[in-house]
Amino acid sequence: MKKHSTLGEFIINNQSHFSGSSGELSRLLNAIRLAAKVVNHEVNKAGLVDILGAAGETNIQGEDQQKLDVYANDIFMQTLTKREIVCGIASEEEDDFVVIKGSNGNNDNKYILLMDPLDGSSNIDVNVSVGTIFSVYERITPKGQPVTKADFLQKGKKQVAAGYIVYGTSTMLVYSTGRGVHGFTLNPAIGTFYLSHPNMEFPRKGNIYSINEANYVHFPQGVKDYLKYIQKKVEEGQKYTSRYIGSLVSDFHRNMIKGGIYIYPTSSKSPKGKLRLLYECNPMAFLAEQANGMATDGYQRILDIQPTELHQRVPFFCGSRSMVSKVGELMGAYPDGADY
DSSP, X not given: OOTTOBHHHHHHHHGGGSTTOOSHHHHHHHHHHHHHHHHHHHHHTTTTTTTOSEEEEEXXXXXXXXXXXXXXXXXXXHHHHHTTOOSEEEETTSSSOEEOOOTTSOOOOOEEEEEEEEETGGGGGGTOOEEEEEEEEEOOSOTTSOOOHHHHSOOGXXXXXXXXXXXXXXXXXXXXXXXXXXXEEEETTTTEEEEEEEEEOOOSSOOEEEOOGGGGGGSOHHHHHHHHHHHHHHHTTOOOEEOOOSOHHHHHHHHHHHOEEEEEOOOXXXXXXXXXXXXXXXXXXXXXXXXXXXXXXXXXXXXXXXXXXXXXXXXXXXXXXXXXXXXXXXXXXXXXXXXX
């Protein structure tokens, strides 16, 4: 694998790994690349134009939409819809999935896309990294027919590709098609992504934990026990450090490089969890497993969960294997409930 090859070259060189490849997945990834560059341009001038703050609307989850949420969602929708690359899209910012018809009234494309257009967008106002998360599946409805909700409610282990774009001090596109995780950094001078982080992997052991400890009193007892376990290890002289940005993409990216765990559990305030299974947890879990990490809901593998609704929430424990395993061990002491 040639480091510093372009993302376009990398996609072309690796499309032969898919049996019966028609080039559709390559075109889809290239469209995501284009949309990412457009959103990146807008993010980077956020302090100079009227793109900061709330848009005055709420999404299906009842959360205030930021202006950049709406903008990013529109850009990705337009880029993917106009090119007729996918047959359906589901977005965290949309109430329902979107059926995409071809120019002839039918759609023979075989892929659907799910996305969180701008994860952590509330951080834009204070110049903190944000990101885009995406997930790709093969449709299960017959070609030529409109997609249905069943196409989107597939288990995470059925994903054929997933990734994220982190808009930070540099902009990176990180993705996997089931053959490892690879990161590409944008050269803004010429608008090209170059392979900068081939074969990314979580260190098996880590010492970073990412959790909003201010909610400690609301956490299930298993999570409280894990935090006490860390405190005890620190007292014994082991090195642990707490790092929490509040942007899943940023926290995940740092932990994959340095070794750590991201925790967003259920709580007495959010008994089903906060993160969305389809738009956040499944794609990140796919990447984690491809990068020698783990992802669970505290009891079971995220990728084995059968979705029941488009905006389903679940608890999320993701990162270095030893750390996720330890949380699972402690959560296992409370198999009948959260025991807040």
